[in-house]
Amino acid sequence: MAEAAGFQGSERPRGRWLRRAAALIAGVPLLVGMLQFPDAPEARAASGPRTVDVSVDALTPTAPKKDDTLTVSGTLTNDGDSPITDAHVGLRLGPALSSRSAIDSAAKRTGFSSADGQEIQNRTQKIDKLEPGVSRPFTLQVPVKDLGLGSDGVYQLGVSLSGRAQGTSYEQVLGMKRTFLPWQTSDAEKKTQLTYLWPLISSTHLTAETDADAEQTPVFRNDNLAAEIAPGGRLQQLVALGKDLPVTFVIDPDVLASVDAMTKTYKVEGPNGPTAGKNQAVAKQWLSQVEEAVKTHEVVALPFGDPDLASLAHRGKEVPSALGHLGPATTLAAKTVETILGVKPRTDFAWPADGAVDSSIVDVATSGGSHNIIARSDSLQENSLSYSPTAARPIGGGNTAIVADARLSTAFEGDLSKAENSTLAIQQFLAQSLMVNGQEPGRQRNIVVAPQRTPSVSQAQAMAAGVKALAPGRWAEPLNLGGAAKAAPDPGANREVPGAGEYPDSLRRQELPTEAFEQIQKTQAALDDFELILSQPGRVVTPFGNAIMREMSTEWRGDAAGAAAFRTSVHSYLDGLTKNVQLIQKSDATLSGRSATIPVTVQNNLVQGVKGLTLELTSSQPNRLDAGEPQQIMVDGGHSQSFKFDTTANANGPVQVTAQLYTSDGKPYGRPMSFQVNVTEITSAIMLVIAVGVLLLVLAGVRIYLQRKRAAARRDEEEADDGNGGDGETDGDGPVQPGDPEPDTGSESTDASGSGEKVDR
The missing domain is CATH 2.60.40.10 (Immunoglobulins)
Structure with a gap:
């Protein structure tokens, strides 16, 4: 420059x-x-x-x-x-x-x-x-x-x-x-307005996992965050130092959400499984310190999880729905900061890694609602000016690039744990800031300093010493980031955003690969399907949605293996949860007859109930076996329930039947379950023979009944004749004549009737 x-x-x-x-x-x-x-x-x-x-x-x-x-x-x-x-x-x-x-x-x-x-x-x-x-x-x-x-x-x-x-x-x-x-012997004629960004950003600490309890106890990857917020820790020092400095806090809301989760019951992953966390008091103290510090400072909230805008622009935009996470991340950022800290943050600033920008990065950032892009002067370089211009400059489309000074922004990088390195860094920072002012002593300009995202304790202490040394205001005065964005731009300052081919190779090699966004898409699709069946979707959607945003974090740069492991763990855990709702394998069945009921069992091992699922049986040969109508499924958490299907057989023989669950939008859910149904149908000829036999038995019974009735009538007549004094046998109205036929039944007896008979009296 x-x-x-x-x-x-x-x-x-x-x-x-x-x-x-x-x-x-x-x-x-x-x-x-x-x-x-x-x-x-x-x-x-x-x-x-x-x-x-x-x-x-x-x-x-x-x-x-x-x-x-x-x-x-x-x-x-x-x-x-x-x-x-x-x-x-x-x-x-x-x-x-x-x-x-x-x-x-x-x-x-x-x-x-x-x-x-x-x-x-x-x-x-x-x-x-x-x-x-x-x-x-x-x-x-x-x-x-x-x-x-x-x-x-x-x-x-x-x-x-x-x-x-x-x-x-x-x-x-x-x-x-x-x-x-x-x-500088006296105050400068026109003091440089200096905007210093003070980042509260950390790596990813929370997993997607929560305990299966009412409180949904969160599980942390490790206990590193507790060390960062403890007295003397990196984040604790940043807050303690920054609260008394004229700086703008730039916060990744994921840090606040993670520490807020630590204020309650939480667990930490370990070699033998999750163990109880013990740093609730430290977490509460740190949040209290942040809340107090931001009362007198401007707060800028990055999208939740600090997504890597360059990776999204160069690798993620080809994957459907990848860019769709930016808007929700920005909305969640504002809600998180306002809920936890009680202040309304600015959410219209985007900060690409190392302030390196190109046209595609600007497009992605603005698509998420950020119209102020924090760039750096070694990316958006000056070609003609003989001095360092004001940071803000319009770049078209109603968007503004806030171009941070590269020398001042990188002044406190490296190992500053040695006193010598820290001292030299402070003196060089002050020297560069004074030289900026001396370039054009009659022109007031705004200079922005955007340091490394996650400064160490020694780097933060050196940064604080440098900013504090400017406090007397002999050549510089503070201005927050919002003010820097509104500053009148230099007419001659470069406003041309570099093309995509000009992005530094060293930074491009650190980006998340396309495969990472493809895996994120698969996880999101699985989460969308899972959400449809849950009676309390928030218990799952919130932790997994946040975890998906964390998978795109800028802080994964330089840790490709860690990023891949985190993505895999999130997807695997979600896959395990979805498999808790499944069909119980059924043994083969035999149907004797034209119709029968087939039960199918759905098991729900989740804490919450499931609904909105349809269970459908499909026959491999519908002309031989009709498997019945689909059924709507609702199963309480921790229960199994059987659903009965009325089937109809049209022919003998084995038929393969497949049971499958479907979500409300018609997508298959879980693995199908297959079993065999063996149909043994009764033929029409056999049915006819049985029917004729039954008819004959009925007719025989009727004949016997009529015969007994006639015999009983004759006996009654005979008894009546005997009662009138006749000495001969009678038949009907007269005595029985020789040659008359014998009756076809025996005389009435009071003994029990023979086997298989029932006599009506």
Whole structure:
């Protein structure tokens, strides 16, 4: 990026000439010494400006004023092979630097040169004999007025160790460390408006799993989140430091939701299964601290789970429904922050990984409702301006790119656990911010700083020190992100978003693969089908929906294996739940007759009931066996229930029958269950024979009945005749005549009738 020539009048020509002349004179003894010892290569190899490692561990004040005393302390370590004698450590003030790139060059330079300036006299510290491998601390104090600082600007400040290595009889610079001293004697004419983003973002901690209880006890992947929010932890430090700084909190609501889940009963996965979590008090304390901190700060909520916009744009857009998660994630973000923290966040900002943007990323971000895209100046680069322009600039379609300054945004990356690295980072951050202001002192601009998403504790502490050092406001004043988005853009600033082919390969390699979004789609489809059958769908849809959003998180970059394992675990757990509703395998059945009832059992091992399912039997040969009508299914949680199908047989023989559950939209649910039905139908000829036999038996019974009735009537007549005094047998109205036929039944008897008969009396 083009930048200004620097501060006007940063160094007088006369002063520059004098310093260069002094450096030349100082180099004469060194040249003479080299000419005197041409045959001592070992000594030369063991000495030089990098023989002693000079570590600058502290520098106060970071941006001194005229009446201050500058204190520089650190450590000296002999990395050579021979002792260092007659040594002393001192400060060297280099010239005022002319540009931002000059700061970069000075920070990278390792060898000693005249550009490092003259040693400040009478402010040195003697160092005793320094043996190889030995370290020794030092502290230098110099009144600022003795530094000889000129006009406002950024000066190179060096700490050098001068002495004699073994085999040399002359003094030389054996160690050198450079840093920067921002110098501003009074308030700038137009202060730079500085917007610093303060991220509360973490990796994925919650799984989709919950206990099968009324409270749906959540299960965490590990206990790392508890360590982050505990006193001294990364997230705890970010909140504690940020609450007193003029920053804008940028929050992934998933962090809040996860910590909120920890305030209640929760479990943590372990080698022997989930165990009870014990950090409820820590979780409550951290949420209370966040709630207090955001009362006086602007809050920007990223879509829930912080989805990787670049991965969605480059790999996910080809997968149906992948982009459909952004809108719900944004809606859930606002609801989560407002519910837990009691503040209404801004949800119209998108933050792609490392601020790298292209046209497809912008399209995806805006499709989710974000019309302010946080980019970075190494992505949306300047081509013509000689200064760093205001961050906001329109990019078409009613959208605004908020272009963060790349140098300031990356100032606190790397290992800052060492005091030296932290000190140097702070000084370089301040130097770059002052140089930005000095580029165009009569033009007020807004500069945005978007640091790494998940800074470590040491990085957060260095960030806080840098922001706090700007607080006096000599050249910068704070502005929140909302204000930065509304700032008037520079007319000449670049507004052209890079094409998709210009996205950095190093970042593209970190993206989620297309297969990841295909797996997410399968999980979502399975969840949609499962939801249709549940009596309490929220118990399943909420944890799994959140887990699916977490599968797309930007924090999976650099952890492809972990991302794949998480996706697999979510899908496998959902698959296991769906299999808790199933058909019980039925043994083969035999039907004797034209119709029969076939029972089929549905088992529900879920905690909640299922409904909206249809159970259907399908006959492989409908012309031989009609399996009956489909039935609507409703089974309570933890129960099994049988459903009976009225079947009709039309022919003998085995028939394959398949039972299948279907959702309300006609999709098969679960695996089908098949069994065989053997039909043994009775034929029409046999039925006719049986019918004729039954008819004959009925006719025979009628004949016997009539015969007995006639016989009873004759006996009654005979008894009547005997009662009238006749001495002969009568038949009907007269006596029985010889030759009359004998009756066809025996005389009436009071004995029981014969077997198989029933006599009516």
